[in-house]
Amino acid sequence: xxxxxxIIEALLAFIALPDATEAEFEAMALKLFAWQFRNNEPxxxxxxxRGRTPxxxxxxxxxxxxxxxxxxxxxxxxxxxxxATHVFMTSGTTQGVRGHSYHPTLDVWKRSMLTNFxxxxxxxxxxxxxxxxFPDETALPNSSLAxxxxxxxxxxxxxxxxxxxxxxxxDLDRLLPVLAEAETSxxxxxxxxxxxxxxxxxxxxxxxxxxxxxPEGSLILDTGGFKGQSRELTPDEFYDGLEAAFxxxxxxxxxxxxMTELSSQFYDDGNAVSQPVKSGPHWVRSRVVDPLTGIDxxxxxxxxxxxxxxAHFNSVSAILTEDAGEIVPGGFKLFGRVDGEASKGCSVxxxxxxxxxxx
Numbered sequence: 001x002x003x004x005x006x007i008i009e010a011l012l013a014f015i016a017l018p019d020a021t022e023a024e025f026e027a028m029a030l031k032l033f034a035w036q037f038r039n040n041e042p043x044x045x046x047x048x049x050r051g052r053t054p055x056x057x058x059x060x061x062x063x064x065x066x067x068x069x070x071x072x073x074x075x076x077x078x079x080x081x082x083x084a085t086h087v088f089m090t091s092g093t094t095q096g097v098r099g100h101s102y103h104p105t106l107d108v109w110k111r112s113m114l115t116n117f118x119x120x121x122x123x124x125x126x127x128x129x130x131x132x133x134f135p136d137e138t139a140l141p142n143s144s145l146a147x148x149x150x151x152x153x154x155x156x157x158x159x160x161x162x163x164x165x166x167x168x169x170x171d172l173d174r175l176l177p178v179l180a181e182a183e184t185s186x187x188x189x190x191x192x193x194x195x196x197x198x199x200x201x202x203x204x205x206x207x208x209x210x211x212x213x214x215p216e217g218s219l220i221l222d223t224g225g226f227k228g229q230s231r232e233l234t235p236d237e238f239y240d241g242l243e244a245a246f247x248x249x250x251x252x253x254x255x256x257x258x259m260t261e262l263s264s265q266f267y268d269d270g271n272a273v274s275q276p277v278k279s280g281p282h283w284v285r286s287r288v289v290d291p292l293t294g295i296d297x298x299x300x301x302x303x304x305x306x307x308x309x310x311a312h313f314n315s316v317s318a319i320l321t322e323d324a325g326e327i328v329p330g331g332f333k334l335f336g337r338v339d340g341e342a343s344k345g346c347s348v349x350x351x352x353x354x355x356x357x358x359x
Contacts, residue, residue, distance in 0.1 A: 004079065004104070007035050007313055011108050011283075014310065015115055020282040028283075028310055029060035032317050039078035042357035043316050049356035060285060061296065065306045065318035067350040071099030071261050074357055076315045079104045088144040090260045101144070101260050104314055109263045112311035113148055114155055116281045120267035121221055121254055122156055125188075128219070130161035131178060133170065133193025133201065144260045145223065149192055157190075165197065172204055179212050179246075188217035191246065195222040195238070195255075199231060202245045213247030220248050223256040225336075239271045257334060261319055263311035266331075279331030283310040288327050291320065291338075291345030302326045302335065304342055322346050 002010070014020065014028050034054035037044050043066065047053060052064045066076065071090070075081055081102050090099035103109060122128065132149050140146040153161045164175040182189040191198075198220075205211060220242055226232050233241065239250045251270035257278055258265035264284050268276035280286065287296050288303040297303040305325040308318045324335040324342060338346060 001038075002031065002035055007032065008105065008108055011310060011313055012111055015108070015111050015281075015283050017282065025282065025285060025310075026060045029063060029285075029308060029317065030054070030057065032310055032313060033057060033063045035313070036078055036316055040076060040316065042074045042076060045359050046353050046356040060308055061287065063308065063318045065289075065294070065308075065320040066316045067320045067346060067353050068259070068261050068322060069099070069346075069350050070353050070357070071101065071315075072097045073354055075100070075102075077102040078314050086147070087142055088147070088260045089142040091143070099260060101312075102314060103263075106147075108311050108313060110151060112264045112281070112283065113151055116265060116267070117152055118156065119281070120269075121152075121219065121256075123219075125156075127156055127158050128188055128190045129182065130157035130190045130192055131175060132161070132163040133165055133191060133197035134163075135165050136163050139166070144258070145194065148258070148265070152192060165193070170197065170200055170204075172201075175201070176210075179214070182218075183212045183214055183247075186215050188219070189214050190219040190221070191248075192221040194224045196224070196226045198222060198238075198242065199226070199233065202241045205245050211245055211247070218246070218248050218252065220246065220253040221256055222253070223258060235271065235274045239274075259319075259321070261312070261315070262307060262309045263313075264309045275333050275335070277328055277331045278334055280307070280309075284308065286325075286327070286332050288325055288332065289320070291342055291349050294320075294349075297327075299327045299329075304338055304346060305332065305334070320346070320349060 037047055037054055047064050050064050057063055083104055084102040086103040086106055088101040130153050132153055134149050135146055137146045137150045164171050239253050242248060242253050243250050251272040253271045255268050256265050264280055266278045266280045268278045285308045287306045289296055289306050291304045302324055305321045305323045310317055322338055324338045325332045
């Protein structure tokens with residue numbers, strides 16, 4: 001019987017592999033499902049209600065997925081919540097309730113983030129000078145994004161990398177001189193932050209009649225969309241605006257898709273075209289399903305995304321999102337939040353999960 005230490009050791013070794021076959025992923029996923037079934041009581045009750053146990057589940061695709069909003073209603077942790085070293089909380093609220101993700105250690109979370117970030121964003125560089133457009137972990141200790149960007153800055157940024165958002169918001173007085181200096185330095189520069197953080201920066205540059213041409217090899221990473229915190233832009237408006245404001249080609253403007261309820265992230269290879277293909281690392285698999293039946297939909301058919309993230313070991317590794325997508329060669333395409341019948345299906349899935357998990 002695997003212990004928590006054994007699970008962590010196995011996952012760190014799995015993430016360290018250069019890649020994983022379908023059979024290797026499946027073996028690790030089934031081992032993790034057995035661990036979560038044994039130690040996460042609400043999840044166990046739900047799985048039993050579905051007739052899914054470690055004895056009956058033979059494929060990773062059959063591991064029952066938990067609706068993402070259930071994290072707002074239940075404590076989904078394999079270890080006592082009070083033993084968590086870190087608790088990440090969702091930014092969105094439902095009647096004032098925020099989803100919680102409990103981590104008894106961040107060792108796996110950090111290994112997952114850095115391994116994937118170095119491959120998908122750093123593009124072979126050891127370090128790059130960074131400007132961070134999001135508060136740090138001191139300001140937002142329960143934000144997984146704050147920890148993500150802080151880890152990126154410390155491990156992959158040069159010593160002069162800085163955070164440009166604080167208690168008073170975006171610090172243009174510090175940021176604009178840095179961008180001007182970076183423009184003439186000849187050294188690539190990277191801007192990273194929440195998508196909505198870039199909008200007031202672009203607006204300020206437009207009002208001042210300014211733009212920058214950052215050196216070749218510069219990068220931009222955005223994540224999270226706008227969430228009502230800035231004016232809405234279409235993807236083309238947003239990435240055209242970034243290219244115009246900073247001189248960074250759309251192909252070097254990378255979107256990261258992640259969530260508090262997972263421990264790994266998804267990336268595209270740039271936004272030269274709208275709705276680029278996103279994909280995860282070898283310890284993550286994604287499906288598109290009918291939310292009512294949970295049945296996989298064929299490639300190219302739009303449905304609801306399910307992610308199986310082995311790095312999210314202390315909770316549940318299979319998450320039914322509320323994001324519309326379709327499987328395509330090389331990964332999936334993301335189409336925003338579901339609506340219509342798919343949205344109703346997600347609501348039914350949540351109700352069914354809560355009824356089963358509460359017994």
